[in-house]
Amino acid sequence: MEQYLVGVDVGGTNIRMGIVTPEGHVLKKIQYPTDMSLGGMAMMEGLVSKIKDFVREGTRGVHSEIRIGIGVAGPIDMRRGVLIAPPNLPDLHGFPLREFLQEKISLPTAIENDANAFTLGEGWKGAARGALNYCGITLGTGVGGGIVVAGKILHGAEGLGGEVGHMVLNPEGPLCGCGGKGCLEVYASGNGIRRMTLEAIEKSGGKGIVHKSKEDLRKITSEEVFEAAQKGDEIALKVFNDMGSYLGLGLVNLVNLFNPEKIVIGGKVSRAWDYFIGSTTEVLHQRAMKGQREKVEIVHAECGDDAGMLGAAYTALKLE
Amino acid sequence: MEQYLVGVDVGGTNIRMGIVTPEGHVLKKIQYPTDMSLGGMAMMEGLVSKIKDFVREGTRGVHSEIRIGIGVAGPIDMRRGVLIAPPNLPDLHGFPLREFLQEKISLPTAIENDANAFTLGEGWKGAARGALNYCGITLGTGVGGGIVVAGKILHGAEGLGGEVGHMVLNPEGPLCGCGGKGCLEVYASGNGIRRMTLEAIEKSGGKGIVHKSKEDLRKITSEEVFEAAQKGDEIALKVFNDMGSYLGLGLVNLVNLFNPEKIVIGGKVSRAWDYFIGSTTEVLHQRAMKGQREKVEIVHAECGDDAGMLGAAYTALKLE
Numbered sequence: 001m002e003q004y005l006v007g008v009d010v011g012g013t014n015i016r017m018g019i020v021t022p023e024g025h026v027l028k029k030i031q032y033p034t035d036m037s038l039g040g041m042a043m044m045e046g047l048v049s050k051i052k053d054f055v056r057e058g059t060r061g062v063h064s065e066i067r068i069g070i071g072v073a074g075p076i077d078m079r080r081g082v083l084i085a086p087p088n089l090p091d092l093h094g095f096p097l098r099e100f101l102q103e104k105i106s107l108p109t110a111i112e113n114d115a116n117a118f119t120l121g122e123g124w125k126g127a128a129r130g131a132l133n134y135c136g137i138t139l140g141t142g143v144g145g146g147i148v149v150a151g152k153i154l155h156g157a158e159g160l161g162g163e164v165g166h167m168v169l170n171p172e173g174p175l176c177g178c179g180g181k182g183c184l185e186v187y188a189s190g191n192g193i194r195r196m197t198l199e200a201i202e203k204s205g206g207k208g209i210v211h212k213s214k215e216d217l218r219k220i221t222s223e224e225v226f227e228a229a230q231k232g233d234e235i236a237l238k239v240f241n242d243m244g245s246y247l248g249l250g251l252v253n254l255v256n257l258f259n260p261e262k263i264v265i266g267g268k269v270s271r272a273w274d275y276f277i278g279s280t281t282e283v284l285h286q287r288a289m290k291g292q293r294e295k296v297e298i299v300h301a302e303c304g305d306d307a308g309m310l311g312a313a314y315t316a317l318k319l320e
Numbered sequence: 321m322e323q324y325l326v327g328v329d330v331g332g333t334n335i336r337m338g339i340v341t342p343e344g345h346v347l348k349k350i351q352y353p354t355d356m357s358l359g360g361m362a363m364m365e366g367l368v369s370k371i372k373d374f375v376r377e378g379t380r381g382v383h384s385e386i387r388i389g390i391g392v393a394g395p396i397d398m399r400r401g402v403l404i405a406p407p408n409l410p411d412l413h414g415f416p417l418r419e420f421l422q423e424k425i426s427l428p429t430a431i432e433n434d435a436n437a438f439t440l441g442e443g444w445k446g447a448a449r450g451a452l453n454y455c456g457i458t459l460g461t462g463v464g465g466g467i468v469v470a471g472k473i474l475h476g477a478e479g480l481g482g483e484v485g486h487m488v489l490n491p492e493g494p495l496c497g498c499g500g501k502g503c504l505e506v507y508a509s510g511n512g513i514r515r516m517t518l519e520a521i522e523k524s525g526g527k528g529i530v531h532k533s534k535e536d537l538r539k540i541t542s543e544e545v546f547e548a549a550q551k552g553d554e555i556a557l558k559v560f561n562d563m564g565s566y567l568g569l570g571l572v573n574l575v576n577l578f579n580p581e582k583i584v585i586g587g588k589v590s591r592a593w594d595y596f597i598g599s600t601t602e603v604l605h606q607r608a609m610k611g612q613r614e615k616v617e618i619v620h621a622e623c624g625d626d627a628g629m630l631g632a633a634y635t636a637l638k639l640e
Contacts, residue, residue, distance in 0.1 A: 154580025259476025
């Protein structure tokens with residue numbers, strides 16, 4: 001009997017689903033916008049019917065064993081399969097996601113948080129292929145991550161482990177959304193780049209980031225800072241350089257704590273790779289412990305938008 | 321047939337051995353000073369004959385299965401069982417410890433680094449009993465540690481993981497022996513306390529740490545700072561308070577990354593518990609992520625000098 005894995009990546013903007021073989025080949029995939037207008041519960045009901053349709057169409061006529069894997073944003077209590085304060089689905093705090101899906105779909109279902117799913121996807125089919133001990137970092141609006149130890153995601157006591165975005169890098173740094181100060185996230189996220197850019201423009205007396213009026217500046221995005229860097233804007237280049245140094249400090253911690261073979265970095269901010277990775281590796285080489293540092297490879301994610309979907313399918317494959 | 325575990329803790333000052341049952345009862349133990357005068361190789365040869373004698377005497381007349389577990393300072397390449405730049409045994413860099421012991425003693429032998437052995441000992445019979453996900457920290461001359469994930473020590477790719485003493489807490493902080501700057505070790509170790517005390521005395525214009533001449537001050541030890549704190553010396557109290565805050569930042573990282581049930585803190589500097597733990601838990605409560613913070617217990621080590629020996633015995637018990 002054929003086995004098919006259905007990987008589902010529930011993002012804040014888009015939902016992606018794929019039918020994936022146990023070898024990791026994507027047979028079919030779809031993507032549609034996440035509709036939160038009717039609230040989290042209605043979104044979940046819609047998701048269930050979409051998954052059912054997708055499974056029915058995708059496996060038509062083939063006698064098969066099907067498993068579902070779902071990646072969602074935000075912390076999950078992995079023992080109970082319950083969402084904890086999901087950032088994109090605020091009304092689903094305490095929602096028993098695993099139980100709900102298993103009941104509605106009647107198929108074996110694995111759940112995982114999106115950053116862990118990204119990490120597993122890159123380990124299965126992407127830039128961390130073959131590694132048993134590795135770390136994943138997603139540089140997006142925030143900074144997420146996952147840690148794989150001896151082939152398994154580090155969940156910790158309740159599934160809340162692996163928050164690499166909330167390592168303290170500068171105890172007197174800016175306030176972070178998590179309640180801490182100077183976390184990796186306040187430097188290496190899209191929001192962090194935006195903040196650092198506005199600070200740098202303020203400091204420079206308004207120079208830099210070409211052709212921007214004051215009004216435009218307030219709305220500046222990290223993508224625009226990236227474009228400015230590509231055009232050689234000095235402020236943008238300095239911001240990415242500084243961001244890279246802080247990311248390097250984060251990697252020092254990961255390298256010393258986890259002795260990973262690889263650290264894979266993805267997420268939309270990682271498009272600016274060439275503008276930050278130099279200072280990242282410089283800090284890593286200056287500061288990390290020798291044995292660990294000589295072992296580790298820092299690699300750019302390869303699966304693009306499919307990483308989360310692939311990782312979700314992988315959790316279904318490994319479901320016990 | 322009875323099973324006996326022989327736990328051996330090779331410290332820089334003392335070597336401790338115990339015969340331990342699979343339930344963790346210590347049947348017999350000895351301790352003698354580490355003699356490094358003839359170099360690391362002679363020390364190892366001496367250790368082998370001591371272990372043989374100890375096993376022969378300790379198990380006389382009992383038909384038994386015996387396994388040896390050894391904890392030694394410094395990084396070990398766990399795949400190959402080779403010492404890497406051991407701080408107390410500099411001439412044993414690259415020494416194939418596991419192979420050497422197995423050949424000389426002809427018994428199944430497990431090796432582990434001393435900080436991991438401490439952590440396992442406290443998890444087996446001490447303050448972290450019953451926890452499957454926990455961290456250990458030893459505050460000594462330096463700061464060591466171990467991480468247990470789902471019941472197993474986190475070794476990483478080569479056994480160099482778990483260096484909690486070398487998390488960066490302050491990127492502009494003092495140089496650390498590891499090559500980094502502002503690591504936990506420069507604040508929370510005996511050496512760190514000594515340095516912070518001398519800096520504080522300098523800053524205060526020589527006041528504080530009562531009854532100390534300038535000559536005495538240069539030789540001040542962290543034990544003397546602890547004694548001064550007990551007598552109410554303001555500088556000593558402030559140093560432990562500051563040290564506790566930095567330790568708290570380290571715990572924030574551990575809590576956010578590992579979602580541990582417990583963090584067990586031991587080592588000789590932890591005798592000053594009452595003088596630093598207040599600021600440690602304050603920082604932890606201010607800055608760690610809520611879900612993780614509400615779960616974790618910060619506990620003082622319970623096994624005293626036996627932790628490393630017990631943990632070494634435990635690694636023998638779990639030898640596959």
